[in-house]
Amino acid sequence: MYIDRLQPTDAEDDTMGGRMSLARDAVKLSIEAAARSLGITPDIWASWENDRAAPAAGNLETIADTLEVSLAWLLRGHGAGPTWPVANDNAQQPS
Template identity: 55%
Template sequence: MYIDSPDTFYTTDDTIGGRISLARDANGLSVEAAALAIGIAAGTWIDWENDRDAPFPDRLVMIAEALGVSLAWLVSGRGEGPTWITSDNASAFRPD
C-alpha cells in the first residue's frame, strides 16, 4: 500500500484481503470479533485477509457493513474507506 500523506491512503493497488485487513485494523477488531460479527469461523476470515480464499458477494456486503466501509471501497479501493481513530479526532468517536 502506498501512503502519500498521513491522511491519504491509496488502496486501489491492494487486494480485497488487504483492504479487509486494513479496515479491521482501523476498527480495532480482532480476527475473532470480526468473524463473529458476520457469523463465520476465524480461520475463514484469516484466509480472506491472506488472499488464500475470497468471500462470496453476499459476504462482501456483510463485511463492508461490519467494518463501516463502502462496498465499492472493499471491492475496488475507491469509495468510503475506514476512518482511523487518531489523537486528533478521538473526541468525535467518544460517547457523550
C-alpha cells in the same frame, strides 16, 4: 500526540484481503470479532485477509458494514474507506 481530524485511506493498489485487514485494524476489531459478525470461523476470515480464499458475494455487504467501509472501497479501493486518526501538527505541546 493530539488528534483532531481523521485521515482517509486509499488502497486501490491493495488486494481485497489487504483492504479487509486494513479496515479491520482501523475499526479495532479482532479477527475473532469480525468473524463472529458473519457467523464464520476466524480461520475463514484470516484466509480471506491473506488472499487464500474469497468471501461469497452474499457476504460482501455485511463485511463492508462490519468494517465501516463502502462496498466499492472493499471491492476496488475507491470510495469511503477507513479513517485513521492523525496527529495535528499545529497542536500545542504541553510544557
